Amino acid sequence: MPTTYQQPTERGYYGQFGGAFIPEMLYPNVEELRQQYLDILADPAFQQEYQQLLRDYVGRPTPLFEAKRLSEKYNTRVYLKREDLCHTGAHKVNNTVGQILLAKRLGKTRIIAETGAGQHGVATATVCALMGMQCIVYMGEIDMERQKPNVYRMRLLGAEVRAAMSGSRTLKDATNEAIRDWISNPVDTHYIIGSVVGPHPYPDLVARLQAVISEEMRKQLLEKTGSELPDYVVACVGGGSNAAGAFYHFLEEPSVKLVAVEAAGHGVNSGHSAATSVLGKPGIIHGSRTLLMQDEDGQITEPYSLSAGLDYPGIGPLHAFLADSGRARFISIEDEDALRAVAELSRLEGIIPALETAHALAALGQLGAGPDDVVVVNLSGRGDKDLETYLKYADTIL
Amino acid sequence: MNRIKNAFEKKQKGLLNVYFTAGYPSLHDTVPLIKSLTQAGADLIEIGMPFSDPLADGPVIQASSTAALQNGMNMRVLFRQLEGIRQEVPETPILLMGYLNPVMQFGVENFCREAAEAGVDGVILPDLPLDDYVAEYQEMFRRYNLRPVFLITPQTAPERIRRIDELTDSFLYLVSGPGTTGGANTQAEGVQEAYFERIGAMNLRNPRLIGFGIGDKGSFRRACEYAEGAIIGSALIRALEGTDDAPAAAARFVQSVLN
Numbered sequence: 001m002p003t004t005y006q007q008p009t010e011r012g013y014y015g016q017f018g019g020a021f022i023p024e025m026l027y028p029n030v031e032e033l034r035q036q037y038l039d040i041l042a043d044p045a046f047q048q049e050y051q052q053l054l055r056d057y058v059g060r061p062t063p064l065f066e067a068k069r070l071s072e073k074y075n076t077r078v079y080l081k082r083e084d085l086c087h088t089g090a091h092k093v094n095n096t097v098g099q100i101l102l103a104k105r106l107g108k109t110r111i112i113a114e115t116g117a118g119q120h121g122v123a124t125a126t127v128c129a130l131m132g133m134q135c136i137v138y139m140g141e142i143d144m145e146r147q148k149p150n151v152y153r154m155r156l157l158g159a160e161v162r163a164a165m166s167g168s169r170t171l172k173d174a175t176n177e178a179i180r181d182w183i184s185n186p187v188d189t190h191y192i193i194g195s196v197v198g199p200h201p202y203p204d205l206v207a208r209l210q211a212v213i214s215e216e217m218r219k220q221l222l223e224k225t226g227s228e229l230p231d232y233v234v235a236c237v238g239g240g241s242n243a244a245g246a247f248y249h250f251l252e253e254p255s256v257k258l259v260a261v262e263a264a265g266h267g268v269n270s271g272h273s274a275a276t277s278v279l280g281k282p283g284i285i286h287g288s289r290t291l292l293m294q295d296e297d298g299q300i301t302e303p304y305s306l307s308a309g310l311d312y313p314g315i316g317p318l319h320a321f322l323a324d325s326g327r328a329r330f331i332s333i334e335d336e337d338a339l340r341a342v343a344e345l346s347r348l349e350g351i352i353p354a355l356e357t358a359h360a361l362a363a364l365g366q367l368g369a370g371p372d373d374v375v376v377v378n379l380s381g382r383g384d385k386d387l388e389t390y391l392k393y394a395d396t397i398l
Numbered sequence: 399m400n401r402i403k404n405a406f407e408k409k410q411k412g413l414l415n416v417y418f419t420a421g422y423p424s425l426h427d428t429v430p431l432i433k434s435l436t437q438a439g440a441d442l443i444e445i446g447m448p449f450s451d452p453l454a455d456g457p458v459i460q461a462s463s464t465a466a467l468q469n470g471m472n473m474r475v476l477f478r479q480l481e482g483i484r485q486e487v488p489e490t491p492i493l494l495m496g497y498l499n500p501v502m503q504f505g506v507e508n509f510c511r512e513a514a515e516a517g518v519d520g521v522i523l524p525d526l527p528l529d530d531y532v533a534e535y536q537e538m539f540r541r542y543n544l545r546p547v548f549l550i551t552p553q554t555a556p557e558r559i560r561r562i563d564e565l566t567d568s569f570l571y572l573v574s575g576p577g578t579t580g581g582a583n584t585q586a587e588g589v590q591e592a593y594f595e596r597i598g599a600m601n602l603r604n605p606r607l608i609g610f611g612i613g614d615k616g617s618f619r620r621a622c623e624y625a626e627g628a629i630i631g632s633a634l635i636r637a638l639e640g641t642d643d644a645p646a647a648a649a650r651f652v653q654s655v656l657n
Binding site: 011019020021022023024025027028166167172176179180183184185186187281283284285286287292294296297298299300 | 449450451453454456457460464467472473497498499500501502503504524525526527529530548549550551553554555558573576577578581
């Protein structure tokens with residue numbers, strides 16, 4: 001079967017990227033998921049329950065908002081896909097609602113998750129509360145400090161938050177600990193991965209569950225602009241789940257320019273960056289062959305970004321393929337420019353974005369979009385969780 | 399020559415395979431440790447190639463890997479250290495254990511060539527899937543006379559165990575229960591034994607070594623009742639922690655398990 005951008009091969013490859021490089025201890029769980037996920041997702045009973053929860057619980061469809069003052073500033077037509085208005089404040093819940101229903105059908109009773117900024121952890125804790133399932137979230141010790149409100153939210157929702165103390169004590173290490181937990185609990189536990197990373201079938205599973213974002217965009221664009229197809233779709237990429245969802249139904253539409261925005265941290269060449277598409281080489285992280293930040297010996301290096309949701313040393317294999325094939329353009333944005341974009345959207349449109357999302361907004365000036373071009377920015381999350389950071393950097397922002 | 403096969407022919411019961419992380423506790427302990435572990439009675443030596451993100455390992459081996467990397471260990475250094483090891487330790491099988499990414503970056507063929515030149519007999523890469531091994535590396539491993547060792551867990555299906563048994567000519571690594579390396583056995587009584595007996599009753603081609611959670615004389619002897627031998631890693635690493643004389647501490651540890 002030839003690879004398309006949307007559909008990986010049976011073994012989970014997008015071009016040379018993907019696969020399932022996992023120890024034997026994880027094989028039965030991952031294989032069970034691989035054999036069943038497509039059937040479960042296609043099951044009308046699953047779809048009915050999933051769609052109903054997306055509508056009544058998550059609050060979908062989310063609006064597509066024409067940002068007129070932002071459009072004026074950049075002399076183009078900017079639309080914002082308001083994933084920040086989802087229940088829990090980010091797109092992450094689209095995936096966790098789907099995966100919790102999947103976990104129930106697989107007969108699992110215990111849920112684990114990793115989280116960086118805490119949005120995926122909150123979205124997982126939320127659906128576990130809804131379904132009455134036990135929930136354990138692994139979070140890097142550093143991230144617990146910089147995203148305190150989300151730690152409290154998870155605990156309030158009944159989840160146990162366990163600090164990942166190894167390595168850089170951020171998202172990569174939280175993912176390691178979640179995988180080790182799954183190795184130790186191979187029978188009753190489902191691991192809800194929060195991004196389009198990890199062994200096959202996770203990248204495809206999460207992309208399909210986030211694809212609702214671009215499915216809605218097409219309908220809304222037709223209504224608002226007269227065409228289903230925009231000229232640009234822009235989204236930030238850490239692991240890449242919101243970008244995968246925003247790109248999904250445009251992947252096979254060559255007229256639509258896809259723009260993935262990574263975190264440059266202090267600058268791509270500063271040694272403190274998370275711009276994987278520039279700094280990474282093919283390698284294996286968390287069971288997937290993808291672009292990966294590593295030293296010459298193949299040791300995974302520690303990424304940096306002020307935003308806790310983007311400092312991941314890899315990107316999903318779909319995105320590695322989009323970068324490698326040139327289908328998507330990758331831009332990297334430094335901390336300070338992201339902070340300025342926070343202020344800009346707040347002042348121009350009355351919307352305070354998450355720091356991750358602000359990276360996508362900061363790329364608007366670099367697109368080269370003309371006055372008649374339609375640009376959709378996926379507004380993946382809201383900024384409440386980042387207020388402490390925004391206060392700390394008030395001099396830059398205000 | 400198949401030193402692994404020879405070792406299992408020479409001694410059919412109670413084989414001890416010891417694991418340590420190359421470059422730990424200090425960079426140049428690798429060769430002295432191989433010699434002292436062998437002299438103390440270890441039957442197979444498994445050398446860990448440290449990796450920044452060892453997913454199948456518990457905190458003890460994680461910490462030793464981090465320390466080894468800080469000490470400057472990498473693949474080039476390790477192979478340089480192993481030059482000439484076969485003059486000093488001619489018979490004891492030596493295996494390299496590690497994760498796929500550092501091997502890929504070194505180049506799998508380079509890795510196989512250097513390992514073969516050093517006199518390495520087997521390779522354990524827990525995150526190398528069977529299908530990828532067969533599709534991409536099996537022919538290369540054969541050419542360099544390296545034997546892969548694959549893990550089996552309580553959840554591994556019988557037909558998959560048969561396939562693993564066909565794919566190697568070394569031993570089968572029976573993971574004792576759910577968990578990463580160095581964990582305690584938390585299974586209900588009888589569960590582990592039933593699993594070992596189930597594998598034993600399959601009459602497989604390869605001998606079996608039980609690993610994960612084996613750490614002293616008692617757990618070693620118990621494991622040996624169900625298999626040809628057992629693998630000890632984290633407990634040895636703990637015995638090396640903070641010592642000035644790693645080879646002597648390693649020898650004392652091996653003796654405490656065997657005698």
